[in-house]
Amino acid sequence: MTREALINLFLFLLLPVTAGAAWLLEEPFIITLTTKVAILALAGVGLNIALGLGGLVSLGHAAFFGIGGYAMGILAAHAQSFDPLMEVTFLIEGTKSMPVIWLVAVIAGALAALAIGALSLRTSGVYFIMITLAFGQMLYYFAISWPAYGGEDGLSIYVRNGFPGLNTLDPIQFFSLAFGVLALVLWFAGRLAAAPFGLALSAARQNAERVETVGMSPYRLRLLAFVISGAITALAGALFADLNRFVSPTMLSWQMSGEIMIFVILGGVGRLYGPVAGAALFILLEHILGGLSDFWHVYLGILLLLVVLFARGGMIGSLAGRAVAHD
Amino acid sequence: MSMLLLIEQVLNGLQFGVMLFLMAAGLTLIFGVMGLINLAHGSLYMVGAFAAAAVAGATGSFVLALIASLIAAAAAGALVELVVIRRLYDRDHLDQVLATFALILIFSEGTRWLFGSFPLFLDIPAALSGPVTLPGGIQYPAYRLLIIAVGLLIAFGLFQLIARTRIGIQIRAGESDREMIAALGVDISRLYTIVFALGAALAGLAGALVGAIQSVQVGMGEPVLILAFVVIVIGGIGSIRGALVGALLVGLTDTLGGVLLPGLFATFMEPSAATAVGSSLASMSIYILMAGVLLFRPTGLYGTT
Amino acid sequence: MTDALLQIKGLNKAFGALVATDDVSLTLEPGEIHALIGPNGAGKSTLIKQIAGGLKPDAGEIRFNGQDITALSTVARARAGLGRTFQISSLAMEYTVLQNAVLGALGHRGTVWRFFAPVMKNADLRAAALTALERVGLADQAGKRTADLSHGQRRLLEVAVALTLHPKVFLMDEPMAGLGASGSKRLTGFLDGLRREAPILLVEHDMDAVFALADRISVLVYGKIIATGTAQEIRAHPEVREAYLGDEVPA
Numbered sequence: 001m002t003r004e005a006l007i008n009l010f011l012f013l014l015l016p017v018t019a020g021a022a023w024l025l026e027e028p029f030i031i032t033l034t035t036k037v038a039i040l041a042l043a044g045v046g047l048n049i050a051l052g053l054g055g056l057v058s059l060g061h062a063a064f065f066g067i068g069g070y071a072m073g074i075l076a077a078h079a080q081s082f083d084p085l086m087e088v089t090f091l092i093e094g095t096k097s098m099p100v101i102w103l104v105a106v107i108a109g110a111l112a113a114l115a116i117g118a119l120s121l122r123t124s125g126v127y128f129i130m131i132t133l134a135f136g137q138m139l140y141y142f143a144i145s146w147p148a149y150g151g152e153d154g155l156s157i158y159v160r161n162g163f164p165g166l167n168t169l170d171p172i173q174f175f176s177l178a179f180g181v182l183a184l185v186l187w188f189a190g191r192l193a194a195a196p197f198g199l200a201l202s203a204a205r206q207n208a209e210r211v212e213t214v215g216m217s218p219y220r221l222r223l224l225a226f227v228i229s230g231a232i233t234a235l236a237g238a239l240f241a242d243l244n245r246f247v248s249p250t251m252l253s254w255q256m257s258g259e260i261m262i263f264v265i266l267g268g269v270g271r272l273y274g275p276v277a278g279a280a281l282f283i284l285l286e287h288i289l290g291g292l293s294d295f296w297h298v299y300l301g302i303l304l305l306l307v308v309l310f311a312r313g314g315m316i317g318s319l320a321g322r323a324v325a326h327d
Numbered sequence: 328m329s330m331l332l333l334i335e336q337v338l339n340g341l342q343f344g345v346m347l348f349l350m351a352a353g354l355t356l357i358f359g360v361m362g363l364i365n366l367a368h369g370s371l372y373m374v375g376a377f378a379a380a381a382v383a384g385a386t387g388s389f390v391l392a393l394i395a396s397l398i399a400a401a402a403a404g405a406l407v408e409l410v411v412i413r414r415l416y417d418r419d420h421l422d423q424v425l426a427t428f429a430l431i432l433i434f435s436e437g438t439r440w441l442f443g444s445f446p447l448f449l450d451i452p453a454a455l456s457g458p459v460t461l462p463g464g465i466q467y468p469a470y471r472l473l474i475i476a477v478g479l480l481i482a483f484g485l486f487q488l489i490a491r492t493r494i495g496i497q498i499r500a501g502e503s504d505r506e507m508i509a510a511l512g513v514d515i516s517r518l519y520t521i522v523f524a525l526g527a528a529l530a531g532l533a534g535a536l537v538g539a540i541q542s543v544q545v546g547m548g549e550p551v552l553i554l555a556f557v558v559i560v561i562g563g564i565g566s567i568r569g570a571l572v573g574a575l576l577v578g579l580t581d582t583l584g585g586v587l588l589p590g591l592f593a594t595f596m597e598p599s600a601a602t603a604v605g606s607s608l609a610s611m612s613i614y615i616l617m618a619g620v621l622l623f624r625p626t627g628l629y630g631t632t
Numbered sequence: 633m634t635d636a637l638l639q640i641k642g643l644n645k646a647f648g649a650l651v652a653t654d655d656v657s658l659t660l661e662p663g664e665i666h667a668l669i670g671p672n673g674a675g676k677s678t679l680i681k682q683i684a685g686g687l688k689p690d691a692g693e694i695r696f697n698g699q700d701i702t703a704l705s706t707v708a709r710a711r712a713g714l715g716r717t718f719q720i721s722s723l724a725m726e727y728t729v730l731q732n733a734v735l736g737a738l739g740h741r742g743t744v745w746r747f748f749a750p751v752m753k754n755a756d757l758r759a760a761a762l763t764a765l766e767r768v769g770l771a772d773q774a775g776k777r778t779a780d781l782s783h784g785q786r787r788l789l790e791v792a793v794a795l796t797l798h799p800k801v802f803l804m805d806e807p808m809a810g811l812g813a814s815g816s817k818r819l820t821g822f823l824d825g826l827r828r829e830a831p832i833l834l835v836e837h838d839m840d841a842v843f844a845l846a847d848r849i850s851v852l853v854y855g856k857i858i859a860t861g862t863a864q865e866i867r868a869h870p871e872v873r874e875a876y877l878g879d880e881v882p883a
Contacts, residue, residue: 051421057420057421057424059424119618119621119622122621122622122625123621123625123626125420126358126364126420126564127560127564127625127626127627129364129420129424130364130556130557130559130560131560131617131621133553133556134553134556134557134560134614134617135614135618137550137553137614138611138614138615141610141611142607142610142611144610145606145607145609145610146603146607147603148603254549254553255549258428261424261425261428262425262428265421265425269421295436295437295439295440296436297432297433297435297436298432298433298436298437298440300429300432301429301430301431301432301433301436302429302433304425304426304428304429304432305411305426305429305430305433308418308422308425308426308429309411309414309426312422
């Protein structure tokens with residue numbers, strides 16, 4: 001087993017062990033924090049497919065995170081007010097069922113990523129960064145100015161949505177659900193990276209000309225990566241909104257995009273478990289530093305600066321050394 | 328809508344555009360010369376506004392406040408360039424984005440720590456606080472007219488600086504070929520510090536000028552920063568002319584969209600729905616403009632390759 | 633002669649006042665090696681780029697296998713059967729040698745849109761990649777990171793990746809550069825046999841290799857082809873001697 005595989009195993013077990021210990025000690029707040037780590041890590045795993053594998057520096061992933069959040073908020077709000085979403089040609093009702101909400105979130109996230117990606121990927125480099133950022137802001141302002149779903153104040157739901165066979169109101173059960181989704185997506189992302197698509201996508205990041213020369217279109221590879229990435233991040237958004245029973249334009253804000261990116265970078269860009277490490281560290285810092293000082297973002301900023309300037313592989317990179325080619 | 332109101336809104340759009348230009352000019356220069364994407368540019372805008380508010384509060388002089396904003400932002404810019412930014416020139420854009428994002432966190436929380444979370448207020452000098460009557464009987468705030476004038480003056484000065492002066496020649500040389508400026512015997516690291524400080528000073532001045540219309544608070548820089556990004560994406564990265572054209576386009580689109588779109592929708596929708604749809608679309612209008620420009624010119628109006 | 637596989641007619645490309653390609657016409661027949669020589673800055677790489685698809689000509693036509701490909705993208709040309717190697721190695725540097733070759737095989741199979749099965753465990757792709765690596769003599773380097781290869785080895789890997797594509801035509805831009813004397817000799821022998829699989833348009837500075845291999849040679853000077861002919865005709869061509877070969881004519 002390589003060192004990175006050991007670290008990955010440790011990170012994978014870290015979350016259920018922490019949540020399990022908190023459950024035994026009857027500390028529901030810790031379980032909720034661990035759930036938050038799992039969900040934010042999921043968002044990071046989504047971004048990492050675009051950023052780490054594809055080399056696409058998207059500063060607009062909050063758009064997908066927020067779309068997932070609003071998919072949850074809108075469907076649940078209609079369900080709790082018994083007011084159908086649409087009754088023009090079809091009758092579409094709201095729902096309180098997580099699987100349906102997740103499906104809607106994933107589809108909406110994928111479609112948004114398809115539209116944003118199709119335009120943004122016509123450019124590269126700094127243009128791409130700025131344009132993804134701008135599209136994220138576009139949705140943010142749209143959410144603020146659209147009054148139907150709470151505008152700037154956001155949208156609350158009274159009771160967490162349900163999942164067949166589980167009591168999602170119980171913190172440990174909701175954690176298990178979120179962790180199960182994370183594990184499934186980690187498995188998928190790992191397979192994806194090692195699959196033909198992953199090989200070609202990562203090659204397009206290293207050398208687009210090479211990929212063209214063997215007859216594959218970097219644009220299409222990147223667009224699909226962006227769509228998959230957006231869909232996963234939207235799924236995380238739906239879970240995050242369910243965790244808080246609340247969604248607001250903050251989920252679409254560019255600071256959110258920055259934070260998702262921080263999870264990926266702190267953990268180690270392009271590492272499968274990087275976002276798990278990064279999200280865990282972020283939440284840990286938020287609660288340790290946040291307890292010491294109201295201005296903990298200063299310390300976060302300094303830490304991030306130091307990682308970028310001096311420890312470029314992030315946590316996993318520093319512990320496991322250079323990435324080995326998956327051969 | 329009356330003609331007078333429309334003209335007033337056009338002036339508002341110009342004023343907004345001119346402010347965006349001050350932000351975008353620095354960003355685009357810094358990218359053009361150093362190849363650096365600087366998210367912390369909005370923080371320098373904030374630094375300028377806070378410096379102005381602090382000095383105006385202490386001395387009561389608006390002119391001193393403006394001077395303070397220039398000096399404080401330029402100094403902060405130079406300091407940041409020396410300590411952090413120069414380590415980033417050879418890095419990829421991802422590292423630049425992250426490091427300058429980290430700088431935003433540090434600047435924002437540092438400012439909150441120094442000045443607290445409550446907004447400060449910077450008063451418009453009494454002499455400029457009233458309206459002036461323009462030809463055609465339009466009443467328009469004198470201060471906003473001053474902003475337009477100052478902005479256009481700085482745009483003109485910047486074009487002259489780049490076209491005529493020694494430092495301008497170095498900047499243009501730096502944009503086209505880094506090795507060339509080294510060959511010209513220019514001290515590159517000094518040039519970079521100067522360009523960064525110049526961009527910072529422009530951002531700081533914009534912050535101070537706008538701070539007198541809005542409130543001065545932590546986080547004020549980022550929305551403007553993102554609009555400035557939209558401006559230079561539209562104008563073409565590295566082009567000062569593009570920044571000016573893009574800034575005016577964005578300023579006018581944003582202002583006029585907010586006024587005209589709800590009215591436009593009201594002609595065929597019921598009023599409350601028209602307001603909702605119109606204002607939502609208006610908030611998206613500049614991004615739609617950007618997407619439109621990109622469809623036809625992926626490198627912006629004045630961008631090269 | 634049989635029908636040309638690659639046919640270039642009246643190609644023109646200018647960068648401002650600089651005419652990089654000046655009314656160039658040439659053909660590549662099945663089974664031949666057609667060498668393109670010329671002094672530095674003559675526009676050889678610019679010409680290759682236009683044929684491979686990275687650069688759009690101002691005027692002229694490129695026909696490949698009976699089809700006008702002038703408007704096609706690089707990707708479409710590669711899929712149509714143009715196998716290109718670069719003057720400056722263009723590889724996925726973080727990958728192993730084998731991964732680069734598998735990438736080529738994957739491009740040839742067109743099975744990139746698969747999302748679950750590990751690509752490096754695909755026996756078919758591995759075999760295709762290893763065969764190509766063996767042919768250029770890189771099989772023993774298969775597990776090495778590409779970034780750790782010598783320049784000469786990278787050139788060979790370029791050739792190997794092109795082999796995995798089983799192209800109808802090879803476009804090779806200075807494959808010998810950095811190989812050293814014995815390496816050049818070995819590759820010369822290999823290319824000699826390769827022409828039976830697919831003809832080669834060869835840009836090369838190594839004159840020993842060019843005169844040993846080329847069925848025909850075209851000489852490019854200031855973007856213009858000043859002569860095309862067999863090695864002997866080119867050696868004897870007065871304009872070529874004057875403009876280009878000069879002292880470099882091999883004895």
